[in-house]
Amino acid sequence: MGKIVEPDISRRLIGWVLVIACAGSILSHAHAPADAIKTQQRNASMRGACTNRDNGQLFARTELLFGRAKPNGSMVTDEEFRAFLDEIITPRFPNGLTALPGAGQFRGSSGMTMREGAVFVILLYPTGNNDSNARIEEIRDIYRKTFAQESVLRIDGESCVSF
Numbered sequence: 001m002g003k004i005v006e007p008d009i010s011r012r013l014i015g016w017v018l019v020i021a022c023a024g025s026i027l028s029h030a031h032a033p034a035d036a037i038k039t040q041q042r043n044a045s046m047r048g049a050c051t052n053r054d055n056g057q058l059f060a061r062t063e064l065l066f067g068r069a070k071p072n073g074s075m076v077t078d079e080e081f082r083a084f085l086d087e088i089i090t091p092r093f094p095n096g097l098t099a100l101p102g103a104g105q106f107r108g109s110s111g112m113t114m115r116e117g118a119v120f121v122i123l124l125y126p127t128g129n130n131d132s133n134a135r136i137e138e139i140r141d142i143y144r145k146t147f148a149q150e151s152v153l154r155i156d157g158e159s160c161v162s163f
Contacts, residue, residue: 050160057160057161060127061159062123065152071148076147098121
């Protein structure tokens with residue numbers, strides 16, 4: 001009978017651990033509205049700082065992370081990415097961009113963690129530029145289709161920029 005009791009205790013212990021974990025998650029999210037207000041205040045402060053020409057201008061900032069591993073095991077070569085940059089990205093953002101080499105990892109749709117080389121592209125453009133989103137989505141879509149990628153990571157924000 002001792003063997004039957006042990007699994008019951010283990011199940012109860014696992015149940016309590018799950019309850020505690022869920023409660024902790026709920027409590028940690030209770031501060032989210034306050035954090036959101038602080039972020040909005042910080043952004044408003046940044047906008048104010050950017051109104052003075054000496055401090056720069058408020059620009060939209062989009063970061064794109066392009067994985068280099070192809071599903072067939074090969075890699076997007078430097079030459080292939082350079083051609084993509086020249087033919088696809090640059091015409092859509094001709095005023096400039098930054099492309100940096102990188103390395104990253106992600107969990108793919110298969111559930112496996114994949115490690116691969118990457119290219120990190122930073123785009124800065126005036127806020128309120130209505131067609132920027134469409135151009136960025138075109139870039140992502142073309143890269144996914146051209147190099148058989150699951151996704152291209154996109155991060156958006158605002159930056160106070162001075163040239």
